[in-house]
Amino acid sequence: MTTLLTGARVLGGEVRDLAIEGGALVDPATVDRDAAETVDASGLVALPGLVDLHTHLRQPGGEQAETVATGVRAAAAGGYTCVFAMANTSPVADTPAVVEQVHRLGLEAGLATVRPIGAVSVGLAGERLADLGMLAGSAARVTVFSDDGHCVADAELMRRALEHAAALDAVIAQHAQDPALTRGAVMHESPLAAELGLTGWPSAAEASIVARDAMLAEAAGARLHVCHVSTVETVEVVRQAKARGIAITAEVTPHHLLLTEELVRGYDGRFKVNPPLRADRDVQALREALADGTIDIVATDHAPHAPEAKQTAFADAAFGMVGLETALGVVQQSMVETGLLDWAGVARVMSTAPAAIGREPGYDAPLAIGSPAHVVLVDPGARAVVEASSLKGRSANSPFLGVELPGRVLHVWHGGRRTVADGEVVTGGAA
Amino acid sequence: MKHLLTAAMPRDEAVALLDLAEDMHQIQDREVKKLPALRGRTVVNLFFEDSTRTRSSFEIAGKWLSADVINVSGKGSSVSKGESLRDTGLTIAAMGVDGVVVRSGSSGAPTQLADWIGRPVVNAGDGTHEHPTQALLDAFALRRRIHGGAVRGRGLDGVRIAIVGDIAHSRVARSNALLLPALGAEVTVVGPPSLLPVAAADGTRLGVRAETSLDRVIAERPDALMLLRVQLERQAGRVAPSAGEYITGWSLTDERLARLGDAHIMHPGPMNRGLELSSRAADSDASTILEQVTAGVSVRMAVLYSLLASDHPSAVDGGTR
Numbered sequence: 001m002t003t004l005l006t007g008a009r010v011l012g013g014e015v016r017d018l019a020i021e022g023g024a025l026v027d028p029a030t031v032d033r034d035a036a037e038t039v040d041a042s043g044l045v046a047l048p049g050l051v052d053l054h055t056h057l058r059q060p061g062g063e064q065a066e067t068v069a070t071g072v073r074a075a076a077a078g079g080y081t082c083v084f085a086m087a088n089t090s091p092v093a094d095t096p097a098v099v100e101q102v103h104r105l106g107l108e109a110g111l112a113t114v115r116p117i118g119a120v121s122v123g124l125a126g127e128r129l130a131d132l133g134m135l136a137g138s139a140a141r142v143t144v145f146s147d148d149g150h151c152v153a154d155a156e157l158m159r160r161a162l163e164h165a166a167a168l169d170a171v172i173a174q175h176a177q178d179p180a181l182t183r184g185a186v187m188h189e190s191p192l193a194a195e196l197g198l199t200g201w202p203s204a205a206e207a208s209i210v211a212r213d214a215m216l217a218e219a220a221g222a223r224l225h226v227c228h229v230s231t232v233e234t235v236e237v238v239r240q241a242k243a244r245g246i247a248i249t250a251e252v253t254p255h256h257l258l259l260t261e262e263l264v265r266g267y268d269g270r271f272k273v274n275p276p277l278r279a280d281r282d283v284q285a286l287r288e289a290l291a292d293g294t295i296d297i298v299a300t301d302h303a304p305h306a307p308e309a310k311q312t313a314f315a316d317a318a319f320g321m322v323g324l325e326t327a328l329g330v331v332q333q334s335m336v337e338t339g340l341l342d343w344a345g346v347a348r349v350m351s352t353a354p355a356a357i358g359r360e361p362g363y364d365a366p367l368a369i370g371s372p373a374h375v376v377l378v379d380p381g382a383r384a385v386v387e388a389s390s391l392k393g394r395s396a397n398s399p400f401l402g403v404e405l406p407g408r409v410l411h412v413w414h415g416g417r418r419t420v421a422d423g424e425v426v427t428g429g430a431a
Numbered sequence: 432m433k434h435l436l437t438a439a440m441p442r443d444e445a446v447a448l449l450d451l452a453e454d455m456h457q458i459q460d461r462e463v464k465k466l467p468a469l470r471g472r473t474v475v476n477l478f479f480e481d482s483t484r485t486r487s488s489f490e491i492a493g494k495w496l497s498a499d500v501i502n503v504s505g506k507g508s509s510v511s512k513g514e515s516l517r518d519t520g521l522t523i524a525a526m527g528v529d530g531v532v533v534r535s536g537s538s539g540a541p542t543q544l545a546d547w548i549g550r551p552v553v554n555a556g557d558g559t560h561e562h563p564t565q566a567l568l569d570a571f572a573l574r575r576r577i578h579g580g581a582v583r584g585r586g587l588d589g590v591r592i593a594i595v596g597d598i599a600h601s602r603v604a605r606s607n608a609l610l611l612p613a614l615g616a617e618v619t620v621v622g623p624p625s626l627l628p629v630a631a632a633d634g635t636r637l638g639v640r641a642e643t644s645l646d647r648v649i650a651e652r653p654d655a656l657m658l659l660r661v662q663l664e665r666q667a668g669r670v671a672p673s674a675g676e677y678i679t680g681w682s683l684t685d686e687r688l689a690r691l692g693d694a695h696i697m698h699p700g701p702m703n704r705g706l707e708l709s710s711r712a713a714d715s716d717a718s719t720i721l722e723q724v725t726a727g728v729s730v731r732m733a734v735l736y737s738l739l740a741s742d743h744p745s746a747v748d749g750g751t752r
Contacts, residue, residue, distance in 0.1 A: 191630070193629065194599070195605070196538060198538050198539070198559075267540075311515065312515050313535070313543065314543075316537065
């Protein structure tokens with residue numbers, strides 16, 4: 001079967017047709033137009049399938065909040081064709097059995113490629129290294145290791161993890177948070193935190209760990225990836241490390257590109273996230289860093305939680321926000337509509353670059369003939385208010401509920417298989 | 432729906448509330464301390480944190496206004512069995528109570544309850560956030576000291592007040608830093624650098640001037656010194672200085688008392704004599720400490736009356752939410 005997408009603005013630029021056949025993009029000039037299924041893509045922007053290097057799918061152990069199956073539904077709805085599933089499940093993804101289970105659940109769900117992330121330390125406890133080589137060599141072929149949610153605070157453990165990862169061509173994705181500086185911290189350390197009587201999370205607790213890790217990565221000849229950069233100070237450290245030639249990459253979340261700590265004023269647990277929402281100067285610095293390449297990618301840190309984990313005293317509420325369904329709209333609003341990034345840039349920071357960091361093949365030549373058919377068609381002119389009902393995962397702890405965002409993901413193909421049609425996730429059925 | 436969640440309120444509201452508390456204060460001179468104003472109303476004191484003086488003060492205030500007052504404490508209740516703050520609040524509201532006075536160790540809990548339960552909520556102290564009735568009673572007691580018998584309609588214009596101690600973790604300091612300047616006072620917070628809250632770009636902390644030297648502040652001859660309870664045992668040697676270091680720098684010792692002039696000495700209690708202030712300071716004529724306790728009942732009567740009396744055009748607003 002052949003599918004012809006007519007008149008798309010490819011990567012937001014040239015208007016041309018795209019053709020999908022046998023799971024790959026083929027030359028539209030060679031297809032039988034009469035036999036092909038045609039999708040009118042005029043006015044739509046064609047992007048490569050999005051890749052999220054930082055997703056919490058919660059399975060095994062947190063199925064009341066999300067499962068692999070519900071998580072990839074949210075991913076597909078947001079235009080994602082590949083998600084990297086974080087290791088902080090229960091049991092932790094520190095053994096081949098767990099990562100292979102998550103990998104298999106992803107294959108069964110089918111809507112997107114699920115790439116399990118392995119834990120750096122056994123049980124995320126930060127004491128003993130997990131068996132990185134066994135995880136890398138498993139059927140799940142782990143290429144990203146992270147104790148996300150916890151910082152690998154022990155410098156020697158981090159050093160050894162980087163050395164092992166370098167030998168495996170894997171990357172260590174660090175949740176940079178000095179635990180000694182952030183005891184009990186629930187929001188950005190600021191005059192507002194003082195006013196609200198909430199314990200602050202100082203910016204230096206992030207930047208200082210990134211500076212240390214950059215030095216360790218340089219010494220180990222290893223690749224370091226910094227999760228969810230949230231402060232202007234960390235941006236500066238990453239910039240200096242890159243200038244020094246260190247193999248460091250960094251991500252920013254959609255919520256840190258758009259939201260500030262002011263939202264915490266009402267003590268609504270929906271706005272509690274780690275690292276916390278910061279000040280406006282941080283938001284501006286993160287946008288500029290993403291535009292100039294200091295920050296390489298956007299990653300959602302999609303973190304589903306059941307309602308009871310959020311409808312409680314702010315200090316007791318769980319950290320995290322869902323983000324897969326809203327990421328592209330937030331990036332359009334914060335980066336494209338501000339003129340900081342064009343659509344080709346969006347493709348780079350949300351698809352090509354995260355795939356390269358995670359060593360996921362098939363994304364290096366976006367929308368080129370011969371590439372796997374991971375395609376997203378977006379209507380950039382649409383605007384809609386985010387409702388709980390518009391979220392396709394199991395949890396609705398979005399900070400954007402009630403907020404109008406631009407852009408609508410209308411159609412998605414994952415390896416040639418239609419996963420979203422006319423804005424609705426295609427469940428069941430084969431390619 | 433009206434609540435008292437914060438001490439941030441416009442001057443005229445604060446003055447009206449203090450004047451109403453003056454009316455309530457007259458009950459102190461009566462043989463029969465009972466007004467019929469809240470007859471048939473039910474107030475729940477929902478205290479998730481231990482408190483003897485604040486809870487008793489609210490209980491007496493409610494009873495003198497003829498309300499039915501029920502005390503629910505966190506310990507031994509369903510809260511300790513894992514019920515959430517929200518479910519506890521909804522359960523109590525479903526029993527038909529007219530108002531909830533809440534004390535919680537969690538900053539923001541009264542604000543959240545007010546959103547959830549649709550009943551008037553009074554913040555009786557939340558975590559390290561606010562304690563608005565404490566600030567009101569401090570203002571009440573100080574206004575009486577400064578203006579004597581002619582207090583009605585007046586604020587605290589030009590009165591210079593220094594608040595001393597663990598400012599960073601004090602809900603009393605926060606509420607006073609909001610209320611006293613609204614009444615015209617000039618407030619300075621004083622404490623060890625590690626116990627001062629984060630500074631704003633203009634150098635103020637909690638919106639007021641901050642100082643690290645109590646001796647410099649005493650040399651300025653303030654009109655009142657408010658000493659906060661400090662709990663050094665919590666983080667001594669890390670965040671907080673040792674007791675010896677604290678006394679050397681920030682205690683109102685006899686020696687500092689001699690340099691203080693005739694400033695009023697305030698303390699929200701309970702006091703650690705010898706740590707925050709010397710016994711001579713606590714028991715001196717300048718001390719307002721017991722007057723503050725008496726003022727607490729009058730102020731809380733005024734708050735409950737404002738929120739719950741059907742015939743009263745509410746003087747209290749939720750303030751900044």
